[in-house]
Amino acid sequence: MSEQSHYQYNVSMSCSGCSNSVSKVLKRLEPAVSKVDISLEDQTVDVFTSLPYETILEKIKKTGKTVNSGKKL
């Protein structure tokens, strides 16, 4: 099994439709993405994955949402 990383991205999401879209796109990457936690209140997207940080970032950007920042936890 490949090593898992935990990344957190700050993403502008204004409704549950927005956050569901981000979730849906990231879950298409299963099993390379093992878990996605989204908080609309905190405007955060937590991703547990074996994929690189940049790969996930690009995928989120393709949803059309603005990614304000991101980090490895």
Add this chain to the structure above:
Amino acid sequence: MSEQSHYQYNVSMSCSGCSNSVSKVLKRLEPAVSKVDISLEDQTVDVFTSLPYETILEKIKKTGKTVNSGKKL
């Protein structure tokens, strides 16, 4: 100048954040996409483009929004 087509897609969008995301992603395709009209009320995305129907469809799907139908007008 290449021939322009007008496609209309029915897309589930629940807020202006949702529709802005779709708009933003499609406008990245300029100048191959010349115009994007989105109606949140009608749940429609109208695209004027020289690109194929499927190319635009795939781009919208990557936003994580559900595309219910689409047609060439």
